[in-house]
Amino acid sequence: MMDNEEQARAFCDERADASAMLRLDRFIAMLAQENNQQNLVSNSSLNFVWQRHIADSLQLLDHVPRGTSPWLDLGSGAGIPGLILAIARPDMQFVLVESRRKRVEWLQQVKTEFGLSHCSIHGSRLELVESHEMAVITARAFAPMPKLLNLSARFSTRSTYWVLPKGRSGAQELKEQPEAIQKMFHVEQSATDGEAGILIGTGRPPLG
Numbered sequence: 001m002m003d004n005e006e007q008a009r010a011f012c013d014e015r016a017d018a019s020a021m022l023r024l025d026r027f028i029a030m031l032a033q034e035n036n037q038q039n040l041v042s043n044s045s046l047n048f049v050w051q052r053h054i055a056d057s058l059q060l061l062d063h064v065p066r067g068t069s070p071w072l073d074l075g076s077g078a079g080i081p082g083l084i085l086a087i088a089r090p091d092m093q094f095v096l097v098e099s100r101r102k103r104v105e106w107l108q109q110v111k112t113e114f115g116l117s118h119c120s121i122h123g124s125r126l127e128l129v130e131s132h133e134m135a136v137i138t139a140r141a142f143a144p145m146p147k148l149l150n151l152s153a154r155f156s157t158r159s160t161y162w163v164l165p166k167g168r169s170g171a172q173e174l175k176e177q178p179e180a181i182q183k184m185f186h187v188e189q190s191a192t193d194g195e196a197g198i199l200i201g202t203g204r205p206p207l208g
């Protein structure tokens with residue numbers, strides 16, 4: 001478990017090469033500047049940006065076999081986790097979906113800045129995005145499980161990995177789901193917060 005920014009940066013250094021770390025430094029500077037224009041992340045979280053946002057995103061790579069892609073990130077907002085993963089891993093494909101116009105402009109700006117041709121951005125509601133089979137589906141702070149699964153099941157196959165950072169409510173939220181969903185997912189402890197859980201599952205969710 002990491003306790004400070006130095007440890008969080010070292011955690012990221014193990015998951016991103018030197019050029020990716022330079023891009024992440026630049027992304028952090030851009031994020032701080034843009035946060036003066038629009039409320040992308042809480043200002044206080046910028047004091048712990050490596051832990052709260054960068055490591056919190058990069059840890060998700062540990063839960064799927066190396067190189068698995070494409071990833072779908074639902075409700076990317078500031079680009080967490082999808083854009084951060086795309087900055088770190090140019091060898092994989094990422095699809096980001098975000099409906100708020102100013103946030104979409106921000107995502108496009110970062111994509112252009114770093115030439116992220118392996119990252120596509122859908123600036124619309126998820127409901128309007130054409131179905132594509134995704135190898136990994138992720139989402140942070142997007143929606144409660146029933147809504148999340150209802151909106152995104154059509155992007156999954158029998159082999160899709162689900163990697164859902166759910167914060168401190170994760171284990172409780174899973175307990176409240178129908179039995180079939182409880183069987184499909186399990187909780188892994190977050191590396192950035194010992195009380196937070198990441199819901200991990202494989203397959204196409206059985207919807208009621």
Ligand SMILES: C[S@@+](CC[C@H](N)C(=O)[O-])C[C@H]1O[C@@H](n2cnc3c(N)ncnc32)[C@H](O)[C@@H]1O
Pocket residue numbers: 040074075076077078079080081097098099100103124125126127139140141142
């Ligand atoms: C609470 S924010 C989380 C942003 C980011 N994932 C994070 O962890 O910082 C949820 C985001 O989902 C977007 N969103 C909500 N419903 C959506 C939908 N149906 N389709 C696309 N984006 C949606 C919102 O605009 C918002 O940016």
